[in-house]
Amino acid sequence: xxxxxxxxxxxxxxxxxxxxxxxxxxxxxxxxxxxxxxxxxxxxxxxxxxxxxxxxxxxxxxxxxxxxxxxxxxxxxxxxxxxxxxxxxxxxxxxxxxxxxxxxxxxxxxxxxxxxxxxxxxxxxxxxxxxxxxxxxxxxxxxxxxxxxxxxxxxxxxxxxxxxxxxxxxxxxxxxxxxxxxxxxxxxxxxxxxxxxxxxxxxxxxxxxxxxxxxxxxxxxxxxxxxxxxxxxxxxxxxxxxxxxxxxxxxxxxxxxxxxxxxxxxxxxxxxxxxxxxxxxxxxxxxxxxxxxxxxxxxxxxxxxxxxxxxxxxxxxxxxxxxxxxxxxxxxxxxxxxxxxxxxxxxxxxxxxxxxxxxxxxxxxxxxxxxxxxxxxxxxxxxxxxxxxxxxxxxxxxxxxxx
Ligand SMILES: Cc1ncc(COP(=O)(O)O)c(C=O)c1O
Numbered sequence: 001x002x003x004x005x006x007x008x009x010x011x012x013x014x015x016x017x018x019x020x021x022x023x024x025x026x027x028x029x030x031x032x033x034x035x036x037x038x039x040x041x042x043x044x045x046x047x048x049x050x051x052x053x054x055x056x057x058x059x060x061x062x063x064x065x066x067x068x069x070x071x072x073x074x075x076x077x078x079x080x081x082x083x084x085x086x087x088x089x090x091x092x093x094x095x096x097x098x099x100x101x102x103x104x105x106x107x108x109x110x111x112x113x114x115x116x117x118x119x120x121x122x123x124x125x126x127x128x129x130x131x132x133x134x135x136x137x138x139x140x141x142x143x144x145x146x147x148x149x150x151x152x153x154x155x156x157x158x159x160x161x162x163x164x165x166x167x168x169x170x171x172x173x174x175x176x177x178x179x180x181x182x183x184x185x186x187x188x189x190x191x192x193x194x195x196x197x198x199x200x201x202x203x204x205x206x207x208x209x210x211x212x213x214x215x216x217x218x219x220x221x222x223x224x225x226x227x228x229x230x231x232x233x234x235x236x237x238x239x240x241x242x243x244x245x246x247x248x249x250x251x252x253x254x255x256x257x258x259x260x261x262x263x264x265x266x267x268x269x270x271x272x273x274x275x276x277x278x279x280x281x282x283x284x285x286x287x288x289x290x291x292x293x294x295x296x297x298x299x300x301x302x303x304x305x306x307x308x309x310x311x312x313x314x315x316x317x318x319x320x321x322x323x324x325x326x327x328x329x330x331x332x333x334x335x336x337x338x339x340x341x342x343x344x345x346x347x348x349x350x351x352x353x354x355x356x357x358x359x360x361x362x363x364x365x366x367x368x369x370x371x372x373x374x375x376x377x378x379x380x381x382x383x384x385x386x387x388x389x390x391x392x393x394x395x396x397x398x399x400x401x402x403x
Contacts, residue, residue: 058261089234165300166309219263316398
């Protein structure tokens with residue numbers, strides 16, 4: 001349930017892959033920890049114990065949503081930190097204990113928090129990086145993947161769901177291939193866009209590390225977690241008081257961790273119902289856009305896709321101009337990946353990897369649905385989209401590429 005404040009603004013919010021409104025129940029759960037229960041969870045007194053218990057309860061709720069035990073959940077400040085800890089933590093340990101396994105494999109379509117970390121590891125720790133290509137639907141090429149895993153592959157990181165196009169990778173299969181070829185390789189998956197959208201079970205996926213983030217599932221910003229399979233070791237990247245079993249020093253962000261736990265509890269209960277309802281709206285919207293807006297093209301796999309992602313390219317349109325016009329009409333969505341939009345605007349590396357032309361890349365927008373969205377909101381959005389695209393095409397004297 002959303003708060004009145006988040007509902008009362010008249011925005012149609014279709015940017016839920018960037019961030020989500022916080023649930024009212026989540027805020028209620030957090031409030032005591034923002035007001036009276038302010039103790040440091042490391043303190044021995046009662047207020048400290050209350051905070052400690054809040055974190056423990058949250059750990060249990062997170063573990064239930066991803067199917068692991070509580071000792072395998074390590075809280076962080078969010079998805080970016082989880083990804084950094086997973087990859088840099090692994091690389092540091094490999095450098096110390098097994099320097100010959102200095103190859104890292106990632107897909108070409110990872111989030112920048114993976115790609116930038118990898119680039120740093122490559123430079124600072126002298127690792128070699130293998131990039132796995134994706135096909136035109138955004139799916140990893142399994143044969144190429146199999147070929148590239150060797151006994152020197154120390155770490156593999158493939159995202160479960162892509163943030164721009166919503167494609168779901170066959171992680172279970174990829175992890176199986178990887179472990180078959182090299183038992184010792186560590187398999188990490190960035191599941192930040194998968195959490196709460198599709199069922200997640202780390203044991204079934206048979207992976208070693210998995211990153212998740214609170215603010216993508218109607219929880220607060222400032223909390224995330226890394227699942228670390230029992231028996232898998234990492235080196236810390238933050239040093240200090242030794243919190244999180246000595247792996248992530250720093251006083252815990254108790255209110256956000258508690259809110260994250262509540263958001264996971266709600267997601268556990270409502271995942272199936274929310275998934276089915278949003279999928280229906282997604283299919284409806286995709287069909288309408290394809291049928292009613294000429295020269296439009298859905299990006300990413302039609303079938304292997306999370307229910308909340310709609311990514312389209314419109315010929316003869318600049319996605320940023322379209323976004324601004326929609327924003328003037330109180331409709332919020334994004335072009336490509338919102339998380340990297342404070343970098344100088346660069347063409348989406350994901351759409352590029354899929355082989356899209358420069359025009360199709362710049363003409364793309366992403367609508368990402370949340371459980372609060374309704375079919376009526378999508379109807380309003382599509383009507384506006386049609387109007388604006390038609391105006392812009394007239395203005396640009398657009399002639400389709402097929403003409
Ligand atoms: C796939 C993916 N990985 C990582 C991140 C970074 O997560 P956070 O914003 O919690 O740092 C994002 C954010 O959008 C994401 O979509």
